[in-house]
Amino acid sequence: MVYILAVNPYVLGEAGMPKAALFTATTLASIFGTISMAFIANVPIAQAPGMGLNAFFAFSVVNTMGYSWQFALTAVFIEGLIFIILTVFNIRESIINSVPKTLKNAIPAGIGLFIAFIGLRNAKIIVPHEQTLVTLGKLSDLEIWITLFGLILVGILTALNVKGAILISVIAATLLGIPLHITHIPKESLISLPPSITPIFAQFEWTQFFTTDMLVVVFTFLFVNLFDTVGTLWGVASKASLIKPDGSFPKMRKALFADAIGTTVGAILGVSP
Known part of the structure; x- marks a missing residue:
């Protein structure tokens, strides 16, 4: 999941936020979220700003709806507080328990496909097209071949049960990009x-707190984040064998509480849920 340190600043940067500050904020939010999950829920699950939610933040709320990123951060902060309240009164867990198991299993698959789509787009393997929405990129682009090299290496190492297959492949593709002038080495050091995270730290916009626009965006974030959390938490808990044979997850409530705190503090630091 280390990729989020590079991808989150890239995605939120599309909303006009400073990427350098986002890198530090993403790191701090991930550290805080993971420590919260450890000490509150005591489960081996890491937390970080989520893919899909950051895309919704940047492309939907800011670029499509036309709100400022400060407005969107305020909505995330309010949503986090509401999540804390819903978790304390056990409402959030009740909603999750009412979701059918098949849908719980389907959500992480959908999130995975969405992340893959973003990755293919960023690598220029697929590009926008007016008639078909997406089309194949130019295969003469070296960036595409470096990406394919990395993907194939991930597959080979995973098949051989090599631990750290994804991270090794990321490093290998990065090093391959240096002589091809795709990877740019910093000139200074x-x-x-x-x-510093000062440009994005607690940059809230309270002037529109009591507006219909804020209500709509907060509710949308609440809805999207709720089901994103259901899918992600259920997916990783299943992989970690934390789900009991009867389909229950005993530490669900504490994990959701850690998640809600992570979202709230993350908004203060300046990142999406």
């Missing part, structure tokens, strides 16, 4: 202090 490879080692430096992380950028």
